Amino acid sequence: EKFKEGLVKTRDNFSNKLNDLVSRYRSVDEDFFEELEEILIQADVGFDTVMELVEELKMEVKRRNIKDPEEVQSVISEKLIEIYESGEDHLSALHIQEDGLTVILFVGVNGVGKTTTIGKLAHKFKSEGKKVIMAAGDTFRAGAIEQLEVWGDRVGVDVIKQTEGSDPAAVMYDAVQAAKARKADILLCDTAGRLQNKVNLMKELEKIKRVIEREIPGAPHEVLLVLDATTGQNALIQAKTFKEATDVSGIVLSKLDGTAKGGIVLAIRNEMKIPVKFVGLGEKMDDLQPFDPEKYVYGLFS
Ligand code: GDP
Numbered sequence: 018e019k020f021k022e023g024l025v026k027t028r029d030n031f032s033n034k035l036n037d038l039v040s041r042y043r044s045v046d047e048d049f050f051e052e053l054e055e056i057l058i059q060a061d062v063g064f065d066t067v068m069e070l071v072e073e074l075k076m077e078v079k080r081r082n083i084k085d086p087e088e089v090q091s092v093i094s095e096k097l098i099e100i101y102e103s104g105e106d107h108l109s110a111l112h113i114q115e116d117g118l119t120v121i122l123f124v125g126v127n128g129v130g131k132t133t134t135i136g137k138l139a140h141k142f143k144s145e146g147k148k149v150i151m152a153a154g155d156t157f158r159a160g161a162i163e164q165l166e167v168w169g170d171r172v173g174v175d176v177i178k179q180t181e182g183s184d185p186a187a188v189m190y191d192a193v194q195a196a197k198a199r200k201a202d203i204l205l206c207d208t209a210g211r212l213q214n215k216v217n218l219m220k221e222l223e224k225i226k227r228v229i230e231r232e233i234p235g236a237p238h239e240v241l242l243v244l245d246a247t248t249g250q251n252a253l254i255q256a257k258t259f260k261e262a263t264d265v266s267g268i269v270l271s272k273l274d275g276t277a278k279g280g281i282v283l284a285i286r287n288e289m290k291i292p293v294k295f296v297g298l299g300e301k302m303d304d305l306q307p308f309d310p311e312k313y314v315y316g317l318f319s
Pocket of ligand 1: 125126127128129130131132133134164271272273274275296297298299300304
């Protein structure tokens with residue numbers, strides 16, 4: 018239900034145009050496909066992904082000898098899911114340790130919804146009975162530490178912090194020690210999102226990871242990149258930059274409720290080959306959902 022509500026804008030945009038297209042055409046011809054391409058591109062599905070999808074559609078339409086535009090609709094959803102699920106590692110499940118501490122590092126530029134996502138996930142894990150700790154590793158942006166503390170109070174989770182401007186790697190060291198001492202299950206680590214200087218970003222993330230790994234072999238178990246769905250193709254550019262700077266294991270796409278161009282999920286998965294693990298569908302504590310391609314695609318049409 019949450020998924021459906023969150024996708025209202027995209028669904029309205031996408032299915033209205035699609036219904037209009039289907040009602041105007043009597044047969045599935047070249048013009049039909051060209052208009053379909055345009056609709057998909059406008060929904061931010063991404064040029065390469067659209068081309069791939071439409072190629073697949075054309076073949077399928079030919080193979081099944083489909084003449085009626087109405088019938089193409091269901092093939093579109095099938096193909097969208099297929100494209101999302103093609104290749105390895107498209108699953109949204111997090112790598113949670115059975116025993117001991119799981120460390121999750123969050124990266125992404127300012128304003129994308131990183132802190133909110135950490136707060137939402139803290140709430141989710143806590144309600145599953147896990148002991149959670151958050152690390153205020155964004156020591157750069159003014160107010161970032163306080164903002165994480167607000168979430169800490171809201172969901173009842175401790176925040177490990179130092180003062181603004183301190184070394185984020187030192188904060189992580191403290192946080193790991195605290196997590197061990199308190200026998201925490203999950204450590205959620207915020208980081209600063211400075212994209213202006215990729216070399217610095219890379220160095221900072223490497224140092225943080227080194228500290229974490231030294232204390233807990235195999236950690237961090239996830240590096241989640243938070244992207245803002247409302248920024249469209251810009252999100253894709255951010256994804257590329259972060260992928261070059263560090264090993265991103267999954268994406269959290271926030272603010273999917275705030276855009277009519279939710280096709281960006283497909284573009285990200287298909288072009289980056291990184292699974293979308295969660296989507297943000299609102300500002301509240303429980304507005305975070307594991308990403309499910311079938312629910313998503315059927316949510317676009319229903
Ligand atoms: P950060 O700078 O990356 O830590 O971003 P914040 O967590 O402070 O989020 C920036 C703004 O986006 C805040 O006003 C959040 O309430 C809002 N926000 C975050 N996630 C979502 C979401 O999934 N949906 C909506 N509608 N707003 C969100």
